[in-house]
Amino acid sequence: MQKILPLLFIFFSTTAFAARITGTIKDDKGNALPYASVSIKEKGSGTTANQQGYYSLELAPGDYTIIVQYVGFARQEKKVHITGTGMQLDFELKPSQLQLKDVVVSSNGEDPAYAIIRNAIKKRQAYHDALDSFTCEAYIKTLIKTRALPRKVFGQKIDSADWKQMGVDSAGKGVIYLSESLTKIAFKKPDKIKLEVLSGRESGSNGFGFTIPTFIDFYTNNVQIMGGQFAPRGYVCPIADGALNFYKYHFLGSFFEDGREINRIQVIPRRKYEPLFSGTIEITEGDWRIYSVDLMLTKESQLEILDTVKITQIHFPVTKNVWRTKNQVLYFTFNKFGIDAVGNFLNVYNNYDVTPAFKKKFFNNIIMQFDTGVNKKTAAYWDSVRPVPLEQEEIKDYKVKDSIYRYQRDSSFTKRYRDSLRRMQGKISVMNVLWNGFTRSNYNPENYTTIQWQPLLKQVQYNTVEGLVLNGEATFSRGFPSINRELSFTPHVRYGFSNEHFNAYATLNYHNRSNWRGISNDADDNTSSFRSNNFSLSGGRRISQFNKGNPISPLFNSIYTLFFNHNYMKIYENKFLQFDYYGTSQSGLKYAANLLYEDRMPLDNTTDFSIIKYDNKKLTPNYPYEKMDSQFIRHQAVIAGISLSYQPGQKYVQFPNYRVPLGSKYPTFTLSYQKGFNKIFGSDADFDKWNFSVTDDMNFKLAGQLNYRIDIGGFLNDKSVFIQDYRHFNGNQLIFASRYLYSFQIAPYYANSTTAAFYTTLHAEHHFNGLLTNKIPLFKRLNWNLVAGTNAFYVNGNNNYVEIFGGLENIFKLFRVDVVGSYLNGKNGQVAVRIGLGGLLGGKIRLN
Template sequence: MRLYILAILLCCQFNVIAQKVTGTIFTAQGDLLPYSSITIKGTTKGTSANEKAKYAMTVAPGTYTFVCQHLGYAAVEKKITVTGDVELSFVLSDVKLNLETVVIRNDREDPAYEIIRNAIKKRNYFSKQVNQFTCNIYGKDLIKLNALPKRILGRKVPDEDRKDMGLDSSGKGIIYLAENISKVSIQQPDKLKLEVISSRVSGSDGFGFSFPSFISLYNNNVKVFTERLNPRGFVSPIADGAIGFYKFKFLGTFFENGKSISSIRVTPRRLYEPLFSGIINIIDDEWSIHSFDLMLTKTAQLEIMDTLQITQLHVAIDNDIRRVKNQLLHFNVRQLGIDVTGNFLTVYSDYNINPKFPKKYFDNVVIKYDTGVNKKSKAYWDTVRAVPLEQEEMLDYQKKDSILKVTKDSSMSKRYIDSVNKSQRKIKPLDIFTAGIGRYRYNKKGSINWRIEPLVQNAEYNPAEGVVVQLKGAISKNLYNSRSSVALFPVIRYGFSNTHLNAYASLVYNIRTQDSARKLKRYAIAVSGGKRVSEFNKQGVIPPLNNSISTLFYGKNYMKTYENTFGAVTFSKRYESGVRLAVSGLYENRIPLNNTTNFTFYKKDSIKITPNYPVEQLSSQFQQHQAAIIAVSFSFKPGQRYIQFPNYKASIGSKYPTFTLNYSKGINKVFGSDVDFDKWSFNIQDDKNLKLAGLLKYKIGVGGFLNNKQVFFQDYQHFNGNRTAGASAYVNSYQLASYYANSTNANVYAIGHLEHHFNGLFTNKIPFFRKLNWNLVAGSNAFYVNKNNHYVEVFGGIENILKVFRVDVVVGYDQKNNTSSGIRIGAGGLLGASFNRGANNNIDIGF
């Protein structure tokens, strides 16, 4: 009974100190005015109306002046005394712009230019006006499908998928709905920490995006969402050189709280430049931003999205200090019959411009999630939500959350597990050749997956083995409790001409843990062995498909291989600091592999077939020998930043380059080993986004042999060449160089790779190219061993062709004064760049 009475008293107390103010915002014509801003005068507390123009605020009893604002409308103030729940609606009239309040400097220039010049002069001041501050953030992200065709690229969209997404029969519905409550702390010049207090995703127990897009026109270059939208960023209308990019038109002034505010239309001077269009409002004499409504489209080099509208309203938080109060990002995507719209609404409140941060508060954790971030109740959200839910959103939460609960409650039941295991599609006989086959099996202790890759994908042809068939598979098991996994990768290879059967396998154990200080550590142990076919250059720079085509059609068998019976052990570890360490041991019994066929599609090309060893340097096949090698690789990327989730950390990169040191030693007379060498290399590699100037990628390095007493050709330093029309890995190879002619065991060598993606810097001025959004790329690759062994090439090309392809013209020059040229076709652009990601591996153990 005592607890019961206490509960009643607490409820009564809550009713006394927390009252709800609700209302709707209308125009003078009676239309709804969505996403208006409502604040309490004299504070930074406030909210935003939703898409239906409704708002709600929770306040303590008292007398308040509520201020309602919306871009293009005159602000309205209402003073009320709150003693209980109250409804307070607003009617906003169109702002009356006065064209006579600004003196025209001369008859030829629009007065907007003088206002913008003053704003540009004060841009840096307002950017650094507040040394540090904190504020609370409420965010609501909504993505809706307005249309989904029955087929996409010829493939039918199953009804089950539509149902899982919560769509109706016409393909409409909410596909993503999330809210979050966060606190952001910022300290000049570049310190930021976002603490996510609570997060809710409809139909999911995940964390959502939970990272508001901090958009500031006080920066010369404005980043929106992600660099994938436009790696060059967008030029602010008040950037230092804005007048060279934009046309400005003075629309008039209006008054708010006794301040004169100029409204200016912003228009790009040229299409296909990363520029905004729309309205920006500047406070006269202060020259700070009052608000803006700006748009980005495809003609602003916007990628992925078709349109993106950005609306911000700034309010005074202390004298002449103004900060963002509300921000709305509205986007639309129309591709392949799919129509998607989205609204990302952010409300900023409770600014504190004099916070006291503890020592070492700003560390390498940029975003930190509370341990109970996704465990808050519906009652909690109804209390803290800054923007009321619309009926459609409430129904989406109810429907998807109930489905999630049923799924979670039954996820460990035998019936549910059996249902999931039986839901896999049937295996068809031809799948083993074209699509591959696989199965997963769930149980309470984890999951087991197995897969066999398609035979056609791994088939190849070479003169040593003839037609080659490979059976590659994988069997993996995830161990939920220990956050670890174990996987087996078997390979069986058969050559029909030499009738050799080779088989080997790798067993890999991965584990991810955190120590007592919650520092992330990742370990991996791999054990492999068997008999295999390897290239002389272990990096495998010649794709088997390319070699098969060049051999069959032109008689050019570039790939050179040998057989080896081997055993290897590798231990690798990743530290939270950005350090990666790998230690390996390898033993190989290396066996020559000679040609057994010279078949080509055209008989005249069969005489071009060369022996199966690097003929550029070897006059005959090597002798069988053994090699025992240990290798250590140390890689470090300083300044790593992280997202701290409740149970783990995830890296979000660093602004510094990656430094990599590799060392390998050939050990003589161990298990009959014939090798004796010490080999090293040191590389620096990075991608630097130069904003409007484009993206610069580079890799430079030095290396050599400290000891080369007994070095077989497999252990030489090989420079990754390429002799086919298909481009080799960018920033890690030489597009026209020979595969083995320059391989060396010299004491010292140096390499350099430089590539610049202009990202529309020049092509946006060429009518045909700018409409297609094709971009220029250029660079150079070089290595130097000595005066008798060096090479340099330069290249230039076009990328983002169909968002995937890239074509380069390359000219090379070697130590013999030979000049070569060629065309290379590869992947590059918005989607193609993803194919190249990971091609340059920082950890190179040489095995």
């Protein structure tokens, strides 16, 4: 007790006598200056005003100098004496009084801004490398609001209940996302970084909020915005080494603050539709540092998805010779599909330490780590650490949505609430069964059970073996939230009306659900991490393609058979039993092992029906006729396989209960091996097959991105290899592109399949991401981008293939069109067009 009393006395003394200073920051016309920077000169820390120009900070008794800054306005200082009571301290800033200093204009009439920019370019690298290491704290607030919403998006109706859940009014206006977080940042040269998220809050949920501090570094040649998601090429910095080739500059004048002369320079892109900023940058005279930036990106800057992005920054001295970013605001607007939204990311950086002492092995492959209590902080805690006062609409949003969330969470264990959620799912209609599909849940957080039905009509197929094919599939899942696992059972039935075969099989999965959402996020167990061990057992009777890579979509095969008399897909029937084990180790090593038994039975064509008949086109037999003279004989095969995949230098985000990989600057290496066992369970197979691959995506910023995949492999033993177990090179004879980097876009499906002792393949494509096309008048407005590359394989002099392609992607952000030319076995092949998905959105879509 004797030790505790003095501590309590100190605590109550400091809190009792600390005073709160509040006030507003406006211009000389009475308009609020949103997100103005407020600094305490004696402490090197401060706060930021909110969007209405209101600020608040707490100070212990003493004398202080309060400094207020806003881009484009003269900084203002006020000295205050703090006692034990609060005080009101308002600021009225006036626009900076720019002076056009006497300058010597060169004989070619060059604007004086160019000399200032050249000096800043010379100092850029030195300022970029000024610190060997540092730590700081970043407060991030993210706000997204809608100004209008449509009643339908992509044909899906948005009813009043959906609007209410989003938090918008009857006009479609309101806050749809609000979060704040506090993160400690640690950095050490050359590229070591660690982010420790101390607290995070998300309105209406127990999420962690937007917690990644977006350091937008204007001392780099290539400036990345939002992680490059909306502009993978990045943007040319106004003081980059080659900036004079991209920008024009205009000297607007200079002003003095705290004894320093500040030059304001207008930044003007030399050409439209280049990745360039426009706006102003302020550079200090003599030492040529960045003082502030106020820069804009638009569609003419090759900005994707978003309509505009505006970035403001204020820099300040952390020490006499070291300056860092004090606050940063990124504003954006979005107006697509009838959705009119605006938002901002506010970052406030405080408590810089430029001489930190890091513990041994402090920097590791975890670059971002969440505290176990990150989302469990109280409202009082946030009031104490928040450097930016909340707006009235933000206070209301937290109050309303958090109360709804607490009610739903607390009610989730009551039968009444679960019954209401089940009723909201509605009745299962005929339309649900045939076309829409449906998912139904019991909404029990302790025994979470779901049923997911796949619509029947969307699974209808047609082929020359089975004729019209009906498929039925449903998945029954049982969740175990306390251990982050799920058990699912998926039966599948299939009937062919022409060959009158009925096939049925089922799959049992037991796998991780580490990122469980909406069930039990309150678990304190931190043991699941990124490690996972998953099991799958399946068996029954099914239809399979000869190439297990399934190069031909059943839907596209149906279209080509019915309308063009091409039955490209070759299938066989098999009774099978398969066990799969797969997972990821703590180090990021991915592994998989499987054991397969198949009793393989041949199938022949039973129908030649097609909607359109062509006299000169004949249907082909239902087997790889390019490699076989006749149908295969029924046989059995027992095959075991193992694969290992590893990407060195993998980085991770460590959440309280799971880990997420972020990738690496190194390629991914994968080694796989398959063994066909002879005379086990009647198996007729006897082979050993291996494959080693290297894949990588290399971002060259302004020069675009190169993606490649290299494979080598072969058969160590080929005593008894059936066509199903050959090394098949995924061909494609449809106008629809097959999977890029894994396929040969105009190669035959089976003509080059092999059991050779060695083969090698190459897939490479370069995405120009706006390079070159931004010089062409039409394309630069559309943001359609060039893509080019090659696919090739080599087995021997009689079995080799090369194709070269070039095309356009990002067509309507979704589509890609290529012209492909090929050489097969050293002879001219063909030239064809392929249409696929590619671009900002299309490149992220995978079709089954």
